[in-house]
Amino acid sequence: MDASGIWLGDLARAVAAVGRSDPETVRAVARLLGVRAAPADASVRPLEAALPDPPPRPPSQVPESESDAQAPAPTAPGASAPTVVSPAAGPGPRLLTPLVRASRPPVVWTAPSLRTASPTGPPPLRRPLLAPRSASAIVQAAVSRWEPDGDVDIPRAVDRLARGLPLNTLPRRPAPTLRFGVQVLVDRGFGMQPFYRDQDELVARIRRTVGQDTTEVLYFEDVPLNGAGPADRWAWQPYAPPAPGTRVLVLTDLGLGGPPHSRQGGRTEWERFFGGLTRADCAPVVFLPYPRHRWPTWATDRVRMVPWDRRTTVGWVRMHNG
Template sequence: MSGQPAQLTMLTPLLATGRHHPGWSFPALAERAEHPEEASLPHHPLLPPHSETATLQTVLSRVVPEGEVDTRRLLEEIATGHPLQDFPRLPVRTLRFGTQVLVDLGPGMELFARDQAELVDRITAIVGRHATEVLYFAESPLHRAGPGAGWTWRPYRPPAAGTRVLVLSNFGCHRPGTGLPSALWHEWQELTVLLRRSGCLPAAMVPLPPSRYPNRLTPLMPVLSWDRCTTTVHAEASMP
C-alpha cells in the first residue's frame, strides 16, 4: 500500500444528476391530497334515479276530487232523479297544500345523513321552497324539533291543514330487541293523533326493507321503503 489516503466515493444527490423523476403508474399521496374529489367514492341515491321524481311527487301529494268530470257517477246521479248539487269529478293528486319534512338526526340515521340532505333538496325542488318546511329532531319530534341547531328546537306544532308531513326516520330499528322504548313510541302515537286532528297527512320513508319495519308503525301512518327496489307503483299503493 502507498502512503496516500484512500479516496471515498460520496453519494450524489439525485436532483444534482439531472435525471427525470420516475414515471409512477399511480399519483403520489401528496398529489391525491391536492385533489380529494378524485379519491371520493361516487354517491348513489337510495331511490332509483330514473323514477325518483315521480315517486316523490306521489309521496308528497294528496288526492283531491278536482279532476275531469266523472261521467259514470254523473250518469248514475241523473238516473236516480236526484238534483245535482255539483258535478262529480275524478280524483287527482296535487302538491299545492305544501309539505313539511321531519328529519331524524338520531343515532340510527347517522349513516343516511347525506341521503337525507339530498332528499330534502329534491323535495324542495319538486314542491317549491315557499311550500316546503324542514324541521329536524332526534328520535321523536313531539317535544323538541326545529329548522336550526339543536339548542333552538322547541315543542312541535303541526302545519296548516292539508299539509303532507313526511318523516325521514328508522323509528328505532337500529336498537337491539323490540326497538323504541314504550315512552318514545307513545310520543309517536301522540304526534300522529295531533297531525290527523289538525287535518294533516302523515307519512314516512324508512331506509329499510318492509320486513324490518316495526309491526306497530304501519297502523300509525303510510310507510314507504326508502330503497333502490322502491318504485312509483309502490308509492301509489302505499300513499292515500
Template sequence: MTVIDDHAAGKASGTWWGDLIRVLDAVRPGGSVAATVDDVAELLGLTVIRGDTPTPEPPEPRPSDPSAPPVAESGPAEDLSVPPLPPELSGRQAARNDRERTGREHNEEEVVGGALRRQWREEPPPMPWTEADKLGTATVDRLRRALPHTPLLRDGVLAGIVGALVARPVADGEIDVERLVEVLAHGRPVAVLPRRVRHSLRFGAHLLLDRGEAMFPFRRDQDDLEHAVGAVVGRTSRTTARFVTSPFEAGKEALPQRGRPVLVLSGFGIGGAHADPADWARYARRVRSRGSRLVGLVPFPEHRFPGWLRRTMPVVTWDRSTTVGAVHRAVARRPG
C-alpha cells in the first residue's frame, strides 16, 4: 500500500495532496501507478512511505446508555491506496469529450442554419412594398415644376364670351309688334308673324384648332376653350378639327354640319407661321354655303391683324381684356 506523508513535507512546503491528484489527472501516462506517484511526489517535494500501516484498534465501547440509539457496526477499513483514475476523468478523455460535444453542437447549428437559409431563400415572406406600383422614371419633365397658368379669358366672363362667339341669331323669339303694325299700316297681308331675333345655342359649335408651331404657347388655352365650349353647348353638340398650315388638312372634318357656327382658333400667320389667304377665303365660302357663320379668335392685338383676314371673316381678339360686348360688336361687323 502507498500513502503520502503529509506532515513530513506537505505542510512545510505549501504543497498538498490535492496538488498531487491534479498533476496525476493531467499528465499521468499509462503504466505503473505506483511509479508515477513516486515520480510526481518527488517533484512536488512530498515524502512517500511504503509499507502497510497497522490498522488502529477501535476504542473500547463505553457502558451503553439505554436511552442512546444503537451504534452501527463498522465495516471493513477503507482502502486508502490511490486507485487508477477513471478514463472519463482523465485530461485527454475530457478534452476528447469536449471536442465531440462541440462538434455535435456545431453540426446542429449548421443543420439549423442551413434550413433557415433555405427557407429564407426559397420561401421569402411577402413584403408590403412588393405590391406597390413602380415609380416612373425620373425625367426632366417630371422633375420640372409646372409653371402657373393664366388663361387668356377670365373665368367670370368665359361662358358669356363663348356664348357670344358660337350663338347663332335666329328669328324665333317673341312677336315683333312694331313690325307687325307697320305691315298692317301699309295694307300688306301678313303671311308670317314677324318675331324678334335672339341668339340660340341649339345648333352647337364647330372648332377648328391651329396646332402649328406659332400656336404652341397657346395650346393649353385652346384645350381650356374647347372644354368651355362643350360645357356651354353640350359635348355632343361640339365637333373639333385640327390643322397645322391649311384648314383643308383636316379633310372632311374641317367643314361643319349645316347651320353649325364655326370658331377658328389660330394666329393666321401673325406669329411667324405660314398662312395662305386664298385657302382661308375658299374655306370661308365653303362654310357660308352650308348656312354657317365663321368667326376667328386670334391671341394677338388687333393692330396686328392682316387686311386679308378682316376681309375674310369677323375676328375677335383673344385676350383677358376681351368682353362680351366687344365680341358682339366684332361678330356683327360684316367682313370687308
C-alpha cells in the first residue's frame, strides 16, 4: 500500500476499467491515483508481472489438458510451427494455481447426540388436555348445579319458628348436585379435528362421573342450530333444548380454528343458540381448547367457559361456574 492509502488493488481496478495495460497508461493512472512513481530508469512492468510466480509443479501433477495445451501441436511437413504465447507474457491476468484443500478433521462434539427413534417401537404417549388426576373433579364442578339439597339450615328454621311461621318444608343449605343430568354437544367441525380424541375421552369421563342414564350426547358441526344428533350426520335433526334445569356442556372452538367456510358459525348464530338455552332454563358451559387471551369477549360475557387445558384447576372452575 502506498503512503497515501491507495492499494495496488485500486490501481489494478482502475487500469482494468480503462481497458488498456500498456506502460504509459499504467504510469498515467498511477499518477492520477497518487501512487509513488518508479525510478526514471525503471520501466513499468505489466501488473500481472508484479504478482508472485506460483511454485513449480512436478510433471506428474500437471493435468493432461494443461500439458496438452502447453505442448506445441504437430505441424505438417513444410509448414511453419505456430507461435505459443505464454499467459504470463501477455497483457491479460495471470492464471492462478488452485490450492489443494485437505479433508477437514472430524468434529468432536462435547454433548451427546439424541437417541435415534426406533421405527418399530411404541409411539409416544399422548397427553390429554385435562390432567387425569383432576379431570373428574373438573367435570363435576362444571356440570353440577347449586340447589337446596344439603343439610337442614338450622338458623333459618329457628328464625321462622321464632316469628310464629309454620315450617311446611325444612329449609336446607345449597349444595352441588348432578340430579338434573347433562347434555353434551360435541362439535365435529373442521376446527375441532385435532381434538377428536380428547372429545371422546372427555365424553367417556362425563358419563362415568354424571351417570350413563343422565348423560345425553349429541354431535353437530360448527353450530348446533345447523342440526344435531346422536349418530351420523344424515340422521341429525333440528336442535331443541333439553328439559329445564339440565346443564348443557358444549365441546367446541366457537369458530376460532380451522379454515373459513360457508357453514362456519359466527357470533350471531352462537348468541341465538345461547339465548335459546337461557330461555329454556338450561345453563350452558363451553369447554374451549384455546387459551383465555384468545376467547371472544362477546362469549365470555354471555356464557360460562372452561379453559380446556392441563393448567385448569377445580378451584378455578368452581369460582367461575358457580
